[in-house]
Amino acid sequence: xxxxxxxxxxxxxxxxxxxxxxxxxxxxxxxxxxxxxxxxxxxxxxxxxxxxxxxxxxxxxxxxxxxxxxxxxxxxxxxxxxxxxxxxxxxxxxxxxxxxxxxxxxxxxx
Amino acid sequence: xxxxxxxxxxxxxxxxxxxxxxxxxxxxxxxxxxxxxxxxxxxxxxxxxxxxxxxxxxxxxxxxxxxxxxxxxxxxxxxxxxxxxxxxxxxxxxxxxxxxxxxxxxxxx
Numbered sequence: 001x002x003x004x005x006x007x008x009x010x011x012x013x014x015x016x017x018x019x020x021x022x023x024x025x026x027x028x029x030x031x032x033x034x035x036x037x038x039x040x041x042x043x044x045x046x047x048x049x050x051x052x053x054x055x056x057x058x059x060x061x062x063x064x065x066x067x068x069x070x071x072x073x074x075x076x077x078x079x080x081x082x083x084x085x086x087x088x089x090x091x092x093x094x095x096x097x098x099x100x101x102x103x104x105x106x107x108x109x110x
Numbered sequence: 111x112x113x114x115x116x117x118x119x120x121x122x123x124x125x126x127x128x129x130x131x132x133x134x135x136x137x138x139x140x141x142x143x144x145x146x147x148x149x150x151x152x153x154x155x156x157x158x159x160x161x162x163x164x165x166x167x168x169x170x171x172x173x174x175x176x177x178x179x180x181x182x183x184x185x186x187x188x189x190x191x192x193x194x195x196x197x198x199x200x201x202x203x204x205x206x207x208x209x210x211x212x213x214x215x216x217x218x219x
Contacts, residue, residue: 104152
């Protein structure tokens with residue numbers, strides 16, 4: 001079974017903090033993605049990566065950055081957290097046409 | 111215009127009922143189509159792929175209508191365990207996944 005693991009299920013951070021969300025997959029997939037999921041808006045793509053050290057902006061990259069130093073690990077960084085970044089964050093790894101998601105990180109910025 | 115649009119529901123149906131969800135997509139060049147299921151507070155998981163010829167997996171039937179650019183999911187003999195949010199997913203140009211906002215289903219005893 002493919003396993004995608006996100007480092008935290010729940011996080012509470014203060015406005016202005018730098019926040020790191022970690023994601024690790026164990027199947028040697030090249031393609032990894034970060035989404036946020038909000039009620040009524042569905043899943044929106046923040047950033048994705050097709051290879052180590054490679055990153056591409058998704059639909060809503062503002063306020064975020066990413067890091068892919070190793071194939072299995074894809075990190076999402078909130079440079080200066082704001083309350084409008086309170087959301088569910090989902091990491092996914094993809095092979096072919098199937099996406100495998102991590103369990104999600106519910107981030108609250110206060 | 112959104113790439114993928116779904117009726118958010120909620121759909122509340124009694125056990126044993128048949129329920130159908132539709133989803134429309136905007137890019138006629140889209141090639142691959144899926145339904146994902148997301149349980150409350152869990153991650154989305156692939157339910158089934160959708161083919162032009164239609165496909166069936168037990169009580170679930172998926173259909174694709176390319177001319178009208180919509181995808182459907184039919185659930186027969188609904189079970190309590192079918193309660194979830196169903197996400198329509200389309201792979202568009204550039205090999206990107208596009209997700210619908212999801213349709214919420216609650217099956218009532």
